[in-house]
Amino acid sequence: MAGYGTPSAALGTHDAGPATIGIAAASWHTEIMDALLDGARRAAADAGCTVTEVRVPGSFELPVAAQALARTCDVVVALGVVIRGETPHFEYISGATTEALARVALDESTPVGNGVLTVNTREQAVDRSGVEGASEDAGYAAAEAAIRTFRAL
Numbered sequence: 001m002a003g004y005g006t007p008s009a010a011l012g013t014h015d016a017g018p019a020t021i022g023i024a025a026a027s028w029h030t031e032i033m034d035a036l037l038d039g040a041r042r043a044a045a046d047a048g049c050t051v052t053e054v055r056v057p058g059s060f061e062l063p064v065a066a067q068a069l070a071r072t073c074d075v076v077v078a079l080g081v082v083i084r085g086e087t088p089h090f091e092y093i094s095g096a097t098t099e100a101l102a103r104v105a106l107d108e109s110t111p112v113g114n115g116v117l118t119v120n121t122r123e124q125a126v127d128r129s130g131v132e133g134a135s136e137d138a139g140y141a142a143a144e145a146a147i148r149t150f151r152a153l
């Protein structure tokens with residue numbers, strides 16, 4: 001479902017895959033978050049990873065949680081939902097969160113999957129959340145991306 005295809009090459013030190021995954025999850029938009037969490041947990045189970053979960057208030061708090069998880073886990077995935085129509089300062093929250101998650105990955109040399117939905121409407125968020133009938137399973141895809149990146153490095 002994620003659609004990343006088959007990686008063509010790996011640097012080769014992590015062929016066995018990650019043993020541990022940290023899931024950082026925001027709390028806004030609970031039902032959509034539950035679906036994203038379900039997807040990330042399924043990806044972790046498919047990869048045989050032990051899971052540590054941290055719940056934070058909002059997406060803006062995800063990077064510091066991701067950083068803490070990156071210090072104890074092989075890979076991290078951050079999950080959140082930011083909806084433009086329901087979020088004043090949408091650009092600030094989504095931009096700051098995305099940039100900080102990228103910084104955590106580089107600073108900690110740890111793959112961080114970006115499962116933060118930044119969408120215009122609630123319907124778009126649901127359609128990416130992995131619920132039955134959705135066109136995307138963003139929680140699964142973000143966790144899978146981090147796991148695949150770990151294997152590639």
Ligand code: DLZ
Nearest residue numbers: 026028057058059060081082083087088
């Ligand atoms: C304040 C806020 C707003 C308006 N909207 C969202 C949202 O749609 N999704 C989300 O994850 N968090 C939101 N937040 C909370 C911020 O991420 C953050 O928790 C607060 O600004 C406190 O730092």
